[in-house]
Amino acid sequence: MSRVTHYFKSLLLIELFKGMGLTMGYMFKPKYTVRYPMEHIPKSNRFRGLHALRRYANGEERCIACKLCEAVCPALAITIDSAPRASDGQRRTTRYEIDLFKCIFCGFCEESCPVDSIVETSIHEYHFEQRGENVVSKLQLLAIGDRFEQQIAADRAQDAAYR
């Protein structure tokens, strides 16, 4: 009996029509596509994007050259040199470079930082035009921090309760 029903089922193309009904239904569903440059999907405040070095409110840079980030970096993307600062003899970095080609955006540097200096911002749209631009210097990182400080601080404040 089952052979007979199978025979008629396949001869009358019933399952094929069912499948076509399904695809026709999907044709009129709302589409999942996000038209990216015009539309964005919401981003988490924990998003780990381009790096930045932050400053205190008085303009003093936070980084104290403890090199914990350099030590914890699994991809060895961070290079730090340090020396006493000429003006007041404080221990500061003379060189702080991140190779963005090596970086895997794990966020360990941010977690290891005792003074919340190095952070990963939510910026993910950036590009390089020249060879070597992938290595970002201390000045560039500080500039990114200065420019997006509000956003960075807001993201950190939102997440503070869960840290």
Place this chain on the structure above:
Amino acid sequence: MLDQLIQQLVWPIVYILCITLPLIVAVAMFVFWERKVIGWMHVRMGPNKIGPFGLLQAFADTIKLLLKEVILPTNASRFLYYLAPLLTLIPALAAWAVIPFSSRMVLSNANAGVLYLLAMTSMGVYGIILAGWASNSRYALLGAMRSAAQVISYELAMGLCLVCVLVLAGSLNLTDIVNAQAGSKGLFDWFWLPLLPVFVIYFISGVAETNRAPFDVAEGESEIVAGFHVEYSGSAFAIFFLAEYANMILVSFLASILFMGGWLSPFPATWGFIGHGGVLWLFIKAFVFSFMFLWFRASFPRYRYDQIMRLGWKVFIPIAIVWVLVAGCLKYFGLVSIGPGV
């Protein structure tokens, strides 16, 4: 003399251009429509960047293809390699000569129109075989062999389906075939009703003939890259592409003409305005059928090669042969109303 020249040469050329140029534009829009429909069925949007709603996408692709270099593979047979795309395209376009768009609009009202169509659609397979052989590539050869075997098998089933139509209509002329479907009941006078299984077989065979999904083993991307046209690039590839889509549109038109009453209106003639036949009805019907091609492609997974052969030889041909007999009986006992075409 000059009058004769114009009569014999200039007007036919004008008519030919009037058919082929819109056809080529139709192919471009059809490619765009295919990408849109399949996108929608995948819950995507499809191309929407170039031109309003992405309408110019197909033209951008065409220009890109035409500007690209045609690369001749090493040890390829030069003459046949360049001949093959033309051998595919020319029959695909030539077949349109006998298609009646309405009761008067037909380039050549040939008495043996159906035979001519069968001959032309069969010619296309030579282009495919030559393309596969001349490219000097294993993938291309395998694709060509699969494609040829498939087209030849399904042509038999298709031919038997046409025999059913011919038995009912009693003519090989496509205009007569459409006229034979005319009647007072509109939609229910057409041949799809008495020939329903044959109509389904015809359309599925048409899908197989044009090597479209789910019968596209000839270009099975996961196995043999792209089949017979792997080695073709640029404008040569564009010609294959054009031929394939022109064939799809042709099969859609043929299904409308042979089984769905061509330019006839689906409503009874007494219904006034919408009861009148016209070229627009033919286009609507052909559009629905060509939409089915895309719908199939979005819905069904690819057949295995032996399943394709089984379906063609062990299912379609027996059913079609039985229905030739049924059609003969219907005609002999006068159970089908045949219009004034005969």
